[in-house]
Amino acid sequence: MNIEVWLSSPHMGGNEIKYINEAFDTNWIAPLGPNVNGFETDLEKFLNQKVKVAALSSGTAALHLALIECKVGYGDEVICQSLTFSASANPIVYLGATPVFVDSEKDTWNICPIALREAVEDRIAKNKKPKAIIAVNLYGMPAKMDEILAICSEFDIPLIEDAAESLGSKYKGRACGTFGRFSILSFNGNKIITTSGGGALVCHSQQDKDRAVFLSTQARDKAPHYQHSEIGYNYRMSNVSAGIGRGQMEVLSSRVEGRRKMHDFYTEISKDLEGVEVFCEPNGDFYSNHWLSVITIDEKLASKNREDLRLAFLEDKIESRPIWKPMHMQPVFKDAPYYGGNFAEKLFETSLCLPSGSNLTDNDRSRIEKVMLSVLTNKKSHLISH
Numbered sequence: 001m002n003i004e005v006w007l008s009s010p011h012m013g014g015n016e017i018k019y020i021n022e023a024f025d026t027n028w029i030a031p032l033g034p035n036v037n038g039f040e041t042d043l044e045k046f047l048n049q050k051v052k053v054a055a056l057s058s059g060t061a062a063l064h065l066a067l068i069e070c071k072v073g074y075g076d077e078v079i080c081q082s083l084t085f086s087a088s089a090n091p092i093v094y095l096g097a098t099p100v101f102v103d104s105e106k107d108t109w110n111i112c113p114i115a116l117r118e119a120v121e122d123r124i125a126k127n128k129k130p131k132a133i134i135a136v137n138l139y140g141m142p143a144k145m146d147e148i149l150a151i152c153s154e155f156d157i158p159l160i161e162d163a164a165e166s167l168g169s170k171y172k173g174r175a176c177g178t179f180g181r182f183s184i185l186s187f188n189g190n191k192i193i194t195t196s197g198g199g200a201l202v203c204h205s206q207q208d209k210d211r212a213v214f215l216s217t218q219a220r221d222k223a224p225h226y227q228h229s230e231i232g233y234n235y236r237m238s239n240v241s242a243g244i245g246r247g248q249m250e251v252l253s254s255r256v257e258g259r260r261k262m263h264d265f266y267t268e269i270s271k272d273l274e275g276v277e278v279f280c281e282p283n284g285d286f287y288s289n290h291w292l293s294v295i296t297i298d299e300k301l302a303s304k305n306r307e308d309l310r311l312a313f314l315e316d317k318i319e320s321r322p323i324w325k326p327m328h329m330q331p332v333f334k335d336a337p338y339y340g341g342n343f344a345e346k347l348f349e350t351s352l353c354l355p356s357g358s359n360l361t362d363n364d365r366s367r368i369e370k371v372m373l374s375v376l377t378n379k380k381s382h383l384i385s386h
């Protein structure tokens with residue numbers, strides 16, 4: 001089926017090509033150069049917390065390096081939010097460590113502070129103190145940072161903030177991507193801004209950034225010949241990709257506005273649909289970029305379920321997708337420890353990600369609305385009038 005209305009597609013601002021041309025004109029076609037430095041500076045200014053940013057080849061690479069900088073190694077354990085994309089957890093396994101998954105809570109769908117505390121205390125009781133905690137800001141929604149950071153400092157465990165989906169989001173006025181001992185960003189093609197593929201590690205000292213750059217460029221010692229005292233990686237961002245990033249940074253704020261407008265659109269439609277809830281901020285402390293808009297369908301109240309809606313969208317060449325399948329339900333992680341209840345599992349059964357791009361048109365929106373209204377017919381107004 002060829003899709004016409006995408007969940008989340010790239011949205012160029014126009015100046016990306018100018019920066020790419022500069023890279024070509026000056027022959028900086030390499031994993032270093034003025035665009036890489038410029039993109040890092042743009043991100044540092046945007047995040048506005050005296051952070052130091054290292055631009056890398058992917059968000060996954062950034063997580064891998066964050067874990068290395070937290071000294072995670074063979075046989076260690078790392079706590080990770082279960083309801084997330086597999087890239088949050090995979091780098092734990094790259095290092096020979098074990099992920100310990102934790103359920104989400106209902107306000108933000110992110111790691112539940114109560115289950116997190118239980119996990120930390122139980123692992124410590126088993127003599128396996130976690131080396132790091134990975135919290136995610138799912139679909140742009142900031143996690144409960146105050147509660148999570150309190151646990152991190154009480155037990156002296158570093159937070160790695162997976163902000164791959166939340167560039168432009170804020171918690172109590174502070175930018176997501178600045179809360180972790182390390183935070184990571186992604187510029188994959190489906191994210192709020194893209195470099196076609198790329199990521200970044202957000203650090204709080206020049207020293208941490210220097211170490212990330214060192215590790216991401218094959219860990220070369222200072223010598224005229226090639227000498228290595230450590231295992232390195234080829235994880236630096238290309239100067240061509242970074243050119244796209246510089247162009248995208250010029251339009252990031254308007255991309256956030258566009259995504260939030262899509263969220264408002266779904267809120268408006270769903271008001272009249274019985275059993276349909278749009279995932280939204282619990283209160284004014286949370287400001288989501290609404291990277292993806294998500295609805296939850298109460299199967300007892302709505303006329304149709306999540307899968308009926310997804311297939312109806314597909315019939316009309318509109319892409320939608322179930323939310324991330326929790327990591328503790330994944331075959332590949334079936335042996336990993338898990339803490340919490342079944343909140344993430346229930347969400348997975350009932351929730352659907354809807355087309356959310358900042359480049360969707362009025363025509364796209366009316367197509368989406370038509371399908372939603374025709375499938376989810378139990379309108380509240382009907383119930384009242386009968």
Ligand SMILES: *Cc1c(COP(=O)(O)O)cnc(C)c1O
Nearest residue numbers: 058059060085087088164186188
């Ligand atoms: C996209 C994403 C990543 C990985 O980023 P890549 O740049 O694709 O490697 C990690 N975590 C989450 C939550 C993501 O959505």
